[in-house]
Amino acid sequence: MRDILPALNEWYAAGAPFGLATVVAVVGSAPRDPGAAMAVGPGDEVVGSVSGGCVEGAVLELAREVIASGDARLETFGYSDDDAFAVGLTCGGEITLLVRRVSAADxxxxxxxxxxxxxxxxxxxxxxxxxxxxxxxxxxxxxxxxxxxxxxxxxxxxSPGSAGSAGSAGSAGPAGPxxxxxxxxxxxxxxxxxxxxxxxxxxAGPDCAVPGSAGPxxxxxxxxxxxxxxxxxxxxxxxxxxxxxxxxxxxxxxxxxxxxxxxxxxxxxxxxxxxxxxxxxxxxxxxxxxxxxxxxxAPRLLVFGAADHASAVARVGVFLGYRVTVCDARPPFATPRRFPADVEVVVDWPHRYLSGTTTDERTVICVLTHDPKFDVPLLEEALRRPAAYIGAMGSRRSHDDRLERLRAAGVPERELSRLRSPVGLDLGARTPEEVAVSVAAEIVALRRGGSGVPLSARSGAIHHR
Known part of the structure; x- marks a missing residue:
């Protein structure tokens, strides 16, 4: 719902009720996770998605009914063994949606x-x-x-600064979903x-009291x-x-x-x-x-080295929903006009900036400088702090040289094993934009547990649960 909030804010402020459908449960293979949302506003304008297109037509009709009645609905769309297309979710599995009317009164x-x-x-x-x-x-x-x-x-x-036709399996009654x-x-x-x-x-046992009442x-x-x-x-x-x-x-x-x-x-x-x-x-x-x-x-994406590859990686990072910062010690390169407007650009030595900022287990760190005087102290700092992904650009010779320098600096092997270098998946990328896609693909695969193997070369469910 994070991505569609600007439209929802506009409708809410204008006093226009809208229908909001949210995925609240998933069983088996399904294209969207719990929390995915689709909204229907004035003039049947649709924003967001709950199934990647499988059941959106049915949800549109359902949202119209909810807007008119004001009564929230809980509906399940699923897979039929007799006819995979009968209930709309052609990718298999089941999703349950809550559809409700949203307005200042509701x-x-x-x-x-x-x-x-x-x-x-x-x-x-x-x-x-x-x-x-x-x-x-x-x-x-x-x-x-x-x-x-x-x-x-x-x-x-x-806090920082400091996301076709179909049938329905029926609504839940008051006793439960x-x-x-x-x-x-x-x-x-x-x-x-x-x-x-x-x-x-x-x-079980004693944990039955209402919060706020006396008791252990x-x-x-x-x-x-x-x-x-x-x-x-x-x-x-x-x-x-x-x-x-x-x-x-x-x-x-x-x-x-x-x-x-x-x-x-x-x-x-x-x-x-x-x-x-x-x-x-x-x-x-x-x-x-x-x-x-x-x-x-939003998770952070820290890009070090403000060259053309950094600009492309920053753009795809914004597209994927990251809060992006680009850092470089060279003022002529670290200029805001070279990057998207919503990217933070910092002029500082990379290792010094990283040591003074916050990372967590969702943070992505991309080192694109491929210069030992920047890379080694930066990676020494990065590999000792929480991060979901740490990747470094360079040839295999550069990578081997970096590893030796990091070992000499006292970085243990268990930390060196976290380094993804050369960065990205093997897509045959050449241009900065293609390299950015390669890097993004590796980040997504690591986050979601993907293999990086072409889907056409695999069998079984596409969406793993």
């Missing part, structure tokens, strides 16, 4: 969500899927506290977007059934309660407090998935099903 929590995402600060949106609470009711929970607003605190340390949401615990094929198996739901179990969080890929965001959980960075309501104070506590914990770990609660927020209950969608700050 969703007062929306502005807090939009402001937090735009500012790159962690926030979680909790939405009721089924149960005695109102379906489609929302609660926006900030991980940080706004020093200039009602929250009365300061940003968390993790149908399809993948209700089956998440029982289906062996059900996993989160990163391939992790869901944990069992609910708590206060603040104990429930389990998450699906885990998203955006890990590594840290920050203070802050105070729990409707007056501390919490906007909107799910219909009951105890439920709001329980969900707010779990949402802050989920935002800290970048978690998106389904939880169950009792009607008043009891942690051992399963009457109310809630979807927690955590918006972690």
């Amino acid at each position: 969703d007062p929590a929306f502005p807090a969500l939009a402001e937090s995402v735009a500012a790159g600060r962690p926030v979680t949106l909790a939405t009721v899927l089924a149960g005695p609470a109102p379906r489609g009711a929302t609660l926006a929970v900030r991980l940080y506290e706004d020093p200039g607003g009602d929250d009365g605190g300061s940003p968390s340390p993790g 149908a399809g993948p949401v209700g089956a998440l615990l029982d289906s062996p094929d059900s996993t989160g977007p990163d391939g992790a198996r869901p944990a069992s739901s609910g708590s 179990d206060r603040g104990v969080s429930g389990s998450v059934e699906a885990v998203g890929p955006d890990q590594g965001v840290s920050g203070s959980l802050g105070a729990v309660g409707p007056d501390r960075g919490v906007f909107g309501s799910l219909g009951a104070g105890g439920l709001d407090r329980a969900v707010a506590a779990d949402a802050r914990d989920g935002a800290a770990r970048g978690v998106t998935g389904v939880r169950h609660y009792g009607p008043h927020g009891e942690r051992c209950g399963d009457d109310v099903t809630v979807f927690l969608h955590s918006f972690a700050p």
